[in-house]
Amino acid sequence: MSFFNFPLAPPSASNIAQQYDFVFYALVALSVFFTLVVCAGAIFFAVRYKAGTKADRSRPMYENLPLEMTWTIIPLILGLIMFYFGTALFVKIKTPPKDCEEIYVIGKQWMWHMQHANGVRENNTLHVPLGRPIKLTMISQDVLHAFYIPAFRVQMGVVPGRYTQLWFTATQTGEYHIFCNMYCGTQHSEMGGKVVVMDPKDYAAWLANGGQSTTPMSMEQTGAKIYAKMHCDNCHGAEDTLHAPSLYGIYRKRRVFADGTSLIADDEYLRDSIVKPYDHITAGYGQTMPVYQSQVSEEDLLNLVAYIKVIGSPSANPPTSNVNRHSAPTAVSSTNEATSLAANAVQANTADPDATPTRRVGAPAVGAIAAEGRNR
Amino acid sequence: MSSTVISPGELKPKPPAEEPNYLNVNHTISSWLLTGDHKRIALLYLVSTSFFFFLGSIAAGLIRYELTSPAGVVLESDTYNKVFTSHGVIMVFTFLVVAIPAIFGNFLVPLMIGARDLAFPRLNLASWYMYMTGGTLILAGMVFGGVDTGWTFYTPYSSMYSNTQVSMVIIGIFIAGFSTITTGINFVVTIHKMRAPGMTWFRLPLFIWAMYATSLMMILATPVVAITLMLVVYERTFKLPIFSPELGGDPVLFQHLFWFYSHPAVYIMILPAFAVVSELIANFSRKRIFGYHFVAFSSLAIAGLGFLVWGHHMFVSSQSMYESIVFSLISFLVAVPSAIKIFNWMATMYKGNVHLQSPMIYAIAFLMIFTVGGLTGLFLGAAGTDVHLTATYFVVAHFHYVMVGGTMLAFLGALHYWWPKMTGRMFSDGIARVNAVIVFVGFNLTFFPQFIVGWLGMPRRYHYYYFAPEFQAYHIMSTLGASVLGLGFILPAFYLTQSLFTGKKASANPWGAHGLEWETSSPPPTSNFLETPIVMDEVYDFDPVSEHARDLRNLQEAEEWKKAHDGMDNLPEEDN
Numbered sequence: 017m018s019f020f021n022f023p024l025a026p027p028s029a030s031n032i033a034q035q036y037d038f039v040f041y042a043l044v045a046l047s048v049f050f051t052l053v054v055c056a057g058a059i060f061f062a063v064r065y066k067a068g069t070k071a072d073r074s075r076p077m078y079e080n081l082p083l084e085m086t087w088t089i090i091p092l093i094l095g096l097i098m099f100y101f102g103t104a105l106f107v108k109i110k111t112p113p114k115d116c117e118e119i120y121v122i123g124k125q126w127m128w129h130m131q132h133a134n135g136v137r138e139n140n141t142l143h144v145p146l147g148r149p150i151k152l153t154m155i156s157q158d159v160l161h162a163f164y165i166p167a168f169r170v171q172m173g174v175v176p177g178r179y180t181q182l183w184f185t186a187t188q189t190g191e192y193h194i195f196c197n198m199y200c201g202t203q204h205s206e207m208g209g210k211v212v213v214m215d216p217k218d219y220a221a222w223l224a225n226g227g228q229s230t231t232p233m234s235m236e237q238t239g240a241k242i243y244a245k246m247h248c249d250n251c252h253g254a255e256d257t258l259h260a261p262s263l264y265g266i267y268r269k270r271r272v273f274a275d276g277t278s279l280i281a282d283d284e285y286l287r288d289s290i291v292k293p294y295d296h297i298t299a300g301y302g303q304t305m306p307v308y309q310s311q312v313s314e315e316d317l318l319n320l321v322a323y324i325k326v327i328g329s330p331s332a333n334p335p336t337s338n339v340n341r342h343s344a345p346t347a348v349s350s351t352n353e354a355t356s357l358a359a360n361a362v363q364a365n366t367a368d369p370d371a372t373p374t375r376r377v378g379a380p381a382v383g384a385i386a387a388e389g390r391n392r
Numbered sequence: 393m394s395s396t397v398i399s400p401g402e403l404k405p406k407p408p409a410e411e412p413n414y415l416n417v418n419h420t421i422s423s424w425l426l427t428g429d430h431k432r433i434a435l436l437y438l439v440s441t442s443f444f445f446f447l448g449s450i451a452a453g454l455i456r457y458e459l460t461s462p463a464g465v466v467l468e469s470d471t472y473n474k475v476f477t478s479h480g481v482i483m484v485f486t487f488l489v490v491a492i493p494a495i496f497g498n499f500l501v502p503l504m505i506g507a508r509d510l511a512f513p514r515l516n517l518a519s520w521y522m523y524m525t526g527g528t529l530i531l532a533g534m535v536f537g538g539v540d541t542g543w544t545f546y547t548p549y550s551s552m553y554s555n556t557q558v559s560m561v562i563i564g565i566f567i568a569g570f571s572t573i574t575t576g577i578n579f580v581v582t583i584h585k586m587r588a589p590g591m592t593w594f595r596l597p598l599f600i601w602a603m604y605a606t607s608l609m610m611i612l613a614t615p616v617v618a619i620t621l622m623l624v625v626y627e628r629t630f631k632l633p634i635f636s637p638e639l640g641g642d643p644v645l646f647q648h649l650f651w652f653y654s655h656p657a658v659y660i661m662i663l664p665a666f667a668v669v670s671e672l673i674a675n676f677s678r679k680r681i682f683g684y685h686f687v688a689f690s691s692l693a694i695a696g697l698g699f700l701v702w703g704h705h706m707f708v709s710s711q712s713m714y715e716s717i718v719f720s721l722i723s724f725l726v727a728v729p730s731a732i733k734i735f736n737w738m739a740t741m742y743k744g745n746v747h748l749q750s751p752m753i754y755a756i757a758f759l760m761i762f763t764v765g766g767l768t769g770l771f772l773g774a775a776g777t778d779v780h781l782t783a784t785y786f787v788v789a790h791f792h793y794v795m796v797g798g799t800m801l802a803f804l805g806a807l808h809y810w811w812p813k814m815t816g817r818m819f820s821d822g823i824a825r826v827n828a829v830i831v832f833v834g835f836n837l838t839f840f841p842q843f844i845v846g847w848l849g850m851p852r853r854y855h856y857y858y859f860a861p862e863f864q865a866y867h868i869m870s871t872l873g874a875s876v877l878g879l880g881f882i883l884p885a886f887y888l889t890q891s892l893f894t895g896k897k898a899s900a901n902p903w904g905a906h907g908l909e910w911e912t913s914s915p916p917p918t919s920n921f922l923e924t925p926i927v928m929d930e931v932y933d934f935d936p937v938s939e940h941a942r943d944l945r946n947l948q949e950a951e952e953w954k955k956a957h958d959g960m961d962n963l964p965e966e967d968n
Contacts, residue, residue: 020865021861021862021864021865022844022865022866023848023862024844025847025848026847026848026849036776036777036779036780039774039776039777040771040777040780040847043770043771043774043777046767046770047764047767047768047770047771050763050767051760051763051764051767054734054738054759054760054763055760055763057738058738058741058756058759058760059756061738061741061742061744061746062741062746062748062756065677065741065742065743065744065745065746066745066746066747066748067678067745067746067747067748067940067943068745068940068943068944068946068947071743072743073743073744073745073936073937073940074937076679076680076742076743076744076936077682077739077742077743078680078681078682078683078684079682079683079684079685080682080683080739083683083739084683084686084732084736087731087732087735088728088731088732091727091728091731092725092728095724095725095727095728095770096724098724098770098774099720099721099724099774101774101776102720102773102774102775102776102777102778103717103720103721103774103775103776104776105774105775105776105777106707106713106716106717106720106774106775106776106778106779107713107717107776108776109776109779110713125553158548158553159548159549159552159553160546160547160548160549160643162708162783164783164849164851166780166784166848166849167849169779169780170779170780171708171779171780171782171783172708172710172779173708173709173710175637175643175644175709175710176548176636176637176638176643177637177642177643178637178710180710193849193859193860195849195851195854196851197782197783197784197851197852198546198783199473199541199542199546199549199852199853200549201473201540201549201553201554202469202470202473202540203469204469204473204853204854204855205469205851205853205854205855205856205857206469206856208859
């Protein structure tokens with residue numbers, strides 16, 4: 017767990033971050049120095065001149081102009097030096113170079129919508145190439161937001177009614193947090209995502225491919241992926257097991273149930289058997305399957321049903337290699353741990369069916385959203 | 393001690409005749425609720441602000457508990473948002489802005505300058521009623537639906553999008569604001585017109601100087617926030633187009649107007665703390681404050697410059713780059729008078745006779761914590777470094793170092809220091825000293841981890857952080873610290889209350905301090921002084937050498953007392 021994880025600095029992954037960290041650590045050094053001076057001074061005087069101790073108290077000082085000047089002018093000069101470095105950094109952050117690649121960002125309660133110049137769109141994920149200056153032009157559709165990438169040390173308000181800008185050159189490939197850092201209502205803390213820094217070649221390919229590393233997955237392929245991810249195949253494999261019947265070739269077959277009734281396995285039946293399996297227990301089996309009611313989105317259910325319809329047939333071979341290659345850049349949660357936490361949070365929020373899907377649903381939804389984005 | 397022998401069968405013993413003082417002069421409820429006595433009004437404020445502080449602390453505890461887990465513990469996001477808003481609104485508008493001026497300023501301004509009361513006693517009482525009306529409305533808003541905008545009420549969220557009790561809470565703040573303005577007017581007039589003969593401007597205790605600077609800011613800044621917040625209500629209610637771009641307004645205008653008040657408000661909260669600390673350090677070092685004029689004028693410099701730095705809250709808000717640079721420069725300038733104060737306080741202890749009683753421990757803790765709070769302000773005043781840190785937990789830690797570590801510690805120091813004067817009773821200084829250490833440790837454990845987690849990029853006002861579990865360890869540390877800090881706030885409520893019943897009677901000047909308030913009895917009579925005092929000596933007129941001789945005498949007496957009561961450890965309370 018992360019209980020004993022004490023990172024001391026955020027990743028430093030942009031040209032701005034390098035200069036930033038220099039100024040930041042200089043300020044840290046200055047602060048530590050003066051804190052020590054004040055703490056040591058206060059403790060030293062409190063002990064040395066504690067009531068009743070022997071100490072020279074003759075000729076006490078009450079005013080001393082040179083001393084006052086010293087501790088006025090030294091902080092002033094140090095302050096002006098820090099002001100200079102802080103301002104130089106600020107001017108750099110605020111002045112994008114001329115040859116920037118432009119990406120457009122729209123903030124709305126509670127998602128980020130990004131649009132690349134060639135028309136590729138994505139939600140809550142921003143793909144950028146390594147080593148090339150990127151300028152984001154941003155606007156809000158409703159309230160104030162702020163676009164914040166800690167690893168790049170950049171942040172800018174996203175304001176309704178006016179464009180704001182932010183620029184950076186990423187210097188390390190990887191995935192980094194995007195946060196909304198201006199309070200914007202109920203799901204403010206979930207209005208975020210990640211920036212994916214890619215090798216320029218990969219980025220070019222990704223962009224040319226309409227924002228995906230491969231062609232879009234069919235419903236069957238997406239369903240296969242969900243089937244594997246939810247570990248349906250642990251029980252429902254190629255053969256009937258003690259726990260569960262095999263689903264291979266189940267579609268349009270007559271199923272006989274424990275209570276003696278029977279049904280043709282159509283789409284409706286397949287869906288029902290996932291969300292409320294105990295309505296129709298196949299003869300010979302008990303109530304061992306978990307109930308997936310409101311655990312799986314309708315979108316995922318459609319994909320699952322599509323897959324089960326063709327399961328076992330040659331056309332349904334799960335495109336394993338494709339799936340893995342695809343999921344690498346688009347997986348939303350960086351770790352399994354985060355995914356399970358996300359799942360908890362989803363349960364806490366089920367009251368809101370229109371909630372922004374991306375961050376809270378498992379990985380596959382991203383592909384669907386990217387596809388949706390293209391269709392808009 | 394009475395030496396008369398009372399046999400068991402005798403009539404019930406007469407209570408020892410007490411000097412009439414402002415507490416025992418009459419006991420009816422109306423004598424409290426309709427009083428014009430600044431000392432009684434100060435106690436009304438003490439009780440009511442403590443109540444609001446208690447509510448604000450509960451909200452703080454809930455926030456800390458909720459953040460121990462990356463996906464929350466008990467609250468829904470909407471509830472969490474209401475809780476952190478309640479914490480901010482209650483602490484800022486009904487505690488921090490009010491507490492030290494309205495309690496200690498009210499109690500001490502007339503006493504310190506040798507006046508019988510404030511210039512406008514009825515206005516003073518009216519200010520308490522306005523405060524209570526405002527506070528009640530704020531609480532009503534929180535009970536009937538809550539408010540979820542954050543204490544900053546940024547538009548257009550507050551004016552167009554939030555479906556909570558924004559208007560009711562804002563009207564509460566508006567009314568409470570008038571209480572602040574009237575208190576400020578009262579202080580300014582009193583300090584100008586009612587000083588005792590001989591109390592020249594440069595014989596004024598530094599407490600008075602800082603209260604004067606605070607009052608000026610209260611009078612000049614509070615109307616601006618009152619108007620600004622009312623404009624939010626107008627836009628919510630009548631769709632008056634001011635801030636919302638949908639209606640043709642400018643959302644960033646709100647931030648300018650809001651911070652034009654709220655940055656000075658930061659100084660309204662911290663200058664009174666400076667006022668208290670100047671008193672504590674001079675009196676417990678038994679030495680005249682070092683660089684009196686510099687400390688006095690640095691308060692005024694802070695008050696003046698404090699009006700010109702509001703834009704440093706808005707470096708990433710879309711204000712112009714050049715604007716930000718100017719605000720950044722002035723913010724660095726305002727750091728200088730704060731540094732002057734800190735160095736002068738340290739120099740005051742040099743060649744003094746430092747008595748490490750509980751108020752002084754709070755003062756020294758203040759010195760250390762405020763230094764960190766001030767220095768981390770440089771990170772935020774420098775526009776470049778602010779870009780990454782703004783609105784993260786770094787900012788949260790910074791302003792809690794100033795507001796809790798600064799104002800709250802000074803508040804506790806003041807409460808302990810003037811408690812005998814206000815109540816006429818002594819508390820156990822041993823427990824109080826231990827408590828000061830608990831507060832210091834708990835405070836740092838709570839808020840120091842927040843600097844780091846903010847530097848890592850944890851945004852403030854976040855309910856969940858399951859997508860960034862690397863923040864969790866620091867949040868858990870912070871919550872542990874908050875439990876310790878909570879203990880440090882609860883204990884005084886017990887031992888101070890207990891002192892009212894079992895505490896030793898306080899003499900007129902139990903700490904050996906110097907100042908007019910210590911020359912009248914504890915608690916003072918309703919008219920403060922039986923005769924109008926005439927001030928002949930300088931402020932903090934201690935002589936370190938003779939003070940040292942007196943300390944040695946006291947120590948020797950204590951030693952002898954210990955021998956006479958051999959084996960007993962508890963020394964008699966230090967008394968003069």
